[in-house]
Amino acid sequence: MTAINxxxxxxxxxxxxxITLNSPPVNALSAPVRDGxxxxxxxxxxxxGAKAVVIICxxxxxxxxxxxxxxxxxxxxxxxxDVQEAIEGASKPVVAAIHGTALGGGLEVALCxxxxxxxxxxxxxxxxxxxxxxxxxxxxxxxxxIVGVEKALDMMTSGQHVPAKECLxxxxxxxxxxxxxxxxxxxxxxxxxxxxxxxxxxxxxxxxKMAAARGRPEIFENFRKANARRFRGFLAPEYNxxxxxxxxxxxxxxxxxxxxxxxxxxxxxxxxxxxxxxFFAERQAAKxxxxxxxxPTIAVNKVxxxxxxxMGGGIAMNxxxxxxxxxxxxVKQDALDRGIATIRRNYERSRTAKxxxxxxxxxxxxxxxxxxxxxDCDLVIEAVFERMDVKKDIFARLDAICKPGAILATNTSGxxxxxxxxxxxxxxxxxxxxxxxxxxxxxxLEVVRADHTxxxxxxxxxxxxxxxxxxxxxVGVCPGFVGNRILGARQREANKLIMEGAxxxxxxxxxxxxxxxxxxxxxxxxxxxxxxxxxxxSKGETIRDVLCEMDRRGQKTGAxxxxxxxxxxxxxxxxxxxxLHDFIVKSGAxxxxxxxxxxxxxxxxxxINEGAKILEEKKAIRASDIDVVWENGYGWPVYRGGxxxxxDHVGLPKVLEKMKAFEAxxxxxxxxxxxxxKLAAEGKRFADL
Numbered sequence: 091m092t093a094i095n096x097x098x099x100x101x102x103x104x105x106x107x108x109i110t111l112n113s114p115p116v117n118a119l120s121a122p123v124r125d126g127x128x129x130x131x132x133x134x135x136x137x138x139g140a141k142a143v144v145i146i147c148x149x150x151x152x153x154x155x156x157x158x159x160x161x162x163x164x165x166x167x168x169x170x171x172d173v174q175e176a177i178e179g180a181s182k183p184v185v186a187a188i189h190g191t192a193l194g195g196g197l198e199v200a201l202c203x204x205x206x207x208x209x210x211x212x213x214x215x216x217x218x219x220x221x222x223x224x225x226x227x228x229x230x231x232x233x234x235x236i237v238g239v240e241k242a243l244d245m246m247t248s249g250q251h252v253p254a255k256e257c258l259x260x261x262x263x264x265x266x267x268x269x270x271x272x273x274x275x276x277x278x279x280x281x282x283x284x285x286x287x288x289x290x291x292x293x294x295x296x297x298x299k300m301a302a303a304r305g306r307p308e309i310f311e312n313f314r315k316a317n318a319r320r321f322r323g324f325l326a327p328e329y330n331x332x333x334x335x336x337x338x339x340x341x342x343x344x345x346x347x348x349x350x351x352x353x354x355x356x357x358x359x360x361x362x363x364x365x366x367x368x369f370f371a372e373r374q375a376a377k378x379x380x381x382x383x384x385x386p387t388i389a390v391n392k393v394x395x396x397x398x399x400x401m402g403g404g405i406a407m408n409x410x411x412x413x414x415x416x417x418x419x420x421v422k423q424d425a426l427d428r429g430i431a432t433i434r435r436n437y438e439r440s441r442t443a444k445x446x447x448x449x450x451x452x453x454x455x456x457x458x459x460x461x462x463x464x465x466d467c468d469l470v471i472e473a474v475f476e477r478m479d480v481k482k483d484i485f486a487r488l489d490a491i492c493k494p495g496a497i498l499a500t501n502t503s504g505x506x507x508x509x510x511x512x513x514x515x516x517x518x519x520x521x522x523x524x525x526x527x528x529x530x531x532x533x534x535l536e537v538v539r540a541d542h543t544x545x546x547x548x549x550x551x552x553x554x555x556x557x558x559x560x561x562x563x564x565v566g567v568c569p570g571f572v573g574n575r576i577l578g579a580r581q582r583e584a585n586k587l588i589m590e591g592a593x594x595x596x597x598x599x600x601x602x603x604x605x606x607x608x609x610x611x612x613x614x615x616x617x618x619x620x621x622x623x624x625x626x627x628s629k630g631e632t633i634r635d636v637l638c639e640m641d642r643r644g645q646k647t648g649a650x651x652x653x654x655x656x657x658x659x660x661x662x663x664x665x666x667x668x669x670l671h672d673f674i675v676k677s678g679a680x681x682x683x684x685x686x687x688x689x690x691x692x693x694x695x696x697x698i699n700e701g702a703k704i705l706e707e708k709k710a711i712r713a714s715d716i717d718v719v720w721e722n723g724y725g726w727p728v729y730r731g732g733x734x735x736x737x738d739h740v741g742l743p744k745v746l747e748k749m750k751a752f753e754a755x756x757x758x759x760x761x762x763x764x765x766x767x768k769l770a771a772e773g774k775r776f777a778d779l
Contacts, residue, residue: 098126107140116154121167142280151190187276217249222362226353230333364731371714385549394464397473398429404529482513489514504570517542534723535560566709591681605727615650698737702763713776738775
């Protein structure tokens with residue numbers, strides 16, 4: 091065996107030259123990996139004993155993409171294009187041996203090999219779209235040539251990781267070899283293609299699947315139409331589509347030029363910057379400065395949930411999905427039966443759960459009317475009404491029932507967890523686990539650290555979140571925590587704007603165009619205007635009161651802020667418009683015309699300001715954590731990076747100037763956060779904290 095460099099070895103195995111890469115954790119295409127590949131190919135071609143070449147990786151995966159920490163920096167080492175040219179132009183057949191994942195640049199390298207083999211558990215994909223990019227090393231030109239236009243469009247615009255079996259069926263992989271025997275299987279395959287005299291097949295020269303799509307622009311138009319909702323606001327999917335169009339309609343080298351031009355535009359733009367930031371922010375959120383990775387954790391082998399409603403049932407599913415038994419406790423049998431039936435129905439409606447999986451998951455669920463049945467649980471999550479007296483009573487009872495060392499968690503969306511913990515003799519065991527609705531679908535979990543929560547409980551909660559497929563962000567105790575506290579600032583502005591003359595549909599449209607899935611008034615209609623509204627106490631004092639009194643309670647009654655047709659399609663309501671006008675006049679004001687720009691700044695800048703206050707008060711560890719909360723829990727468009735990134739992007743001096751203007755016009759509520767003033771004065775950003 092010969093060392094090519096610090097991450098690459100070359101060895102002759104029979105008549106096959108084997109290049110082995112070993113650059114943990116994922117063999118990313120860093121400068122040393124590229125240099126190693128270039129040197130390894132040169133060594134194999136110079137070796138008279140080598141009739142064929144295999145490229146294989148140590149560790150858990152094949153090359154799993156580019157080293158994105160190098161993006162924007164000076165070029166070091168061999169360029170990826172030079173490496174690909176050396177592989178594709180090799181005078182001996184080159185075989186990529188794939189395990190783990192071949193992603194992004196890794197798959198682009200494999201596509202330059204003449205053949206590809208994989209183990210059954212391997213997956214291939216071009217996920218650059220998730221970073222606001224496109225495959226910039228020939229992937230948009232080679233992939234459609236081998237798998238066809240439709241499959242290439244699907245793979246590139248979804249970023250999906252395709253299993254080896256599917257890769258074999260579509261021609262992306264030539265052979266599947268035995269699990270755990272990749273090296274031997276790949277070498278045997280390479281020897282066989284030499285013995286059979288198979289050609290040096292270059293993907294770039296394949297044209298059959300391109301010819302089938304030429305002169306058929308409707309393929310692309312239909313694809314755009316079918317995915318318009320999913321792609322809304324994003325540039326990268328459209329650029330990927332255009333590159334595949336170029337693959338069909340241009341010679342290979344011209345298509346490469348189109349790809350590089352479009353890659354350059356994307357990587358220089360704000361969307362990709364925001365999406366790359368979001369990628370790193372999500373990983374950073376798992377790092378807690380005073381809770382190191384080696385902090386001991388508590389084994390969670392059984393979970394109890396108090397409350398079998400929509401929230402409790404959804405929370406239960408997360409644990410049942412990963413094999414953890416759950417006991418749900420309800421007060422009445424009919425409520426318990428209803429809750430369990432809803433969980434079963436959710437599984438049965440799911441496209442991913444097979445009937446046998448549904449039964450396996452349901453077998454992990456036990457229902458009970460007795461709190462004492464939670465005595466042996468390692469974690470108990472309370473998911474009942476948002477009333478402090480109810481929660482304190484439950485926690486006092488749990489304190490007497492639960493075994494020593496059990497974690498006592500509340501799913502409160504904003505109540506004081508320190509006060510809840512005071513009802514127990516073990517405040518160190520109490521933590522907030524704020525799931526978002528629907529809890530079995532939404533990715534975000536706000537993990538709320540109270541004054542006395544132990545590091546072991548925090549570490550366990552963060553790791554458990556990852557196990558159940560959640561993105562966890564650690565936050566501190568304050569009204570509304572991070573997410574709902576910032577939402578409150580936006581909601582306040584939305585409600586003020588309609589009392590000044592903006593229509594609800596104007597506010598919703600501006601926020602929808604910004605990239606949110608829906609605006610606050612459409613969301614209110616979807617959820618129901620009557621949540622928390624009590625008919626007997628309603629006196630028509632607010633617009634919501636009047637709407638509810640008229641039985642305009644949202645989509646479910648066919649009218650709310652909007653009017654709805656039989657298909658629940660919304661249209662602006664003259665009834666709502668008149669109610670608003672009457673309220674404004676009654677207040678002694680006159681409705682005014684409010685521009686889209688003002689609506690956006692009034693809704694977004696106070697959110698940024700509230701985020702600055704949260705950072706001042708140390709209720710979030712870092713600005714990027716706030717952004718992770720908003721992207722994963724509240725539909726903030728990922729291509730705008732989150733409220734704090736967006737503040738940095740538009741410029742903190744501009745945000746400060748607007749907040750000062752709002753304060754002068756409308757009062758103390760808009761007072762800029764001290765941190766915002768400080769950073770703007772020092773020419774710094776939230777990212778610099």
